[in-house]
Amino acid sequence: MRVLLVEDDDHVAGAVSAILARHGFTVVHARNGEEALRALLPDPEVESDPFGVVLLDLGLPDQDGYEVCGKIRKRTSTPVIMVTARSDVRSRIHGLNLGADDYVVKPYDTGELIARIHAVMRRPPAVGGGAPTESDLHLGPLHIDLATRQVSVHGRDVSLTRKEFDLLALLAQRPGVVFRREQIISEVWRTNWEGTARTLEVHVASLRSKLALPALVETVRGVGYRLVAPAA
Structure with a gap:
């Protein structure tokens, strides 16, 4: 799998690239935002596998x-x-609101980095097909379409990241039922790694x-957490 590493420090990038290579990843290094955005533009004249994940400093x-x-x-x-x-919760929530799937706080353990890469790659597939009555969830002003992965509140569309949607859909399919943290992490992040618990808290806040x-x-x-169906 190809990884786009966006890191301006060549020494750090070299060390991270070597670690990722030992775990079977092919790393493309971008030293700034402009290089990263160019790397993500498909080149019809060059055949290459898409990136599996972007590591963004x-x-x-x-x-x-x-x-x-955001771009x-x-x-x-x-x-x-x-x-x-930036380890404060507000900064992390801001990043998630812009579309990030996860974060790693520096300095980090390399095992943590590898675990988080695998976690975001194990996202469950979107629910497809099925009749509208089977894929639509209406909970007061909240509407969730499991087939199209669209969410609205009082008719207003709400843009969620993949993990945010997966978390909401899991809780919404059994409103009132308490989901243990370990269960949520297992089903949404496809891992039992304890370090993901902090990520869960940030996703809930977001x-x-x-x-x-x-x-x-x-x-x-x-x-853990449960969804309390709001009044219409």
Whole structure:
């Protein structure tokens, strides 16, 4: 699988590329945002496999990494993992709102990086086919179309990342039922790696913000989360 590594520090990029290569990845290195965006543009004269994931450093010399992430998401659905020293929750939520699938906080363990790459690549496929009554979920003002992966609140379309949608769809199919954190991580991230728990918390916070229904996803302390169907 090809990985686009967006990193301005050649020393860091070399070390990360060597580690990824040992795990079977082919790395393409972009030193700034402009190089990254060019690399993601398909060249009809060059046959190459699409990128499986983008590792995006936020501290780039030519553009802010958040801006680059937004541009990437407009061009491709390739998973994006932000690599950042900004560890506060607000910064992470901002990145997820722009379309990032996950983040890794510097300094990070290389095993963590590999685990997160595999996690975003194990996303469950979209639910396809089926009659509208089987794929449509109506919970008060919230409408979820499992077939098209579209979400709206009070008729207003809400743009969600893949993981945000998968998380919402999982909870919404059994409203009121408490899902253990381990179960959510297993079904949405396809991993049992404990480090994903923090990612789950950030995705829940992002969902609450985007849907403007803060009470929709209820935290059950010490257990997990459940969806509380809102009033129409």
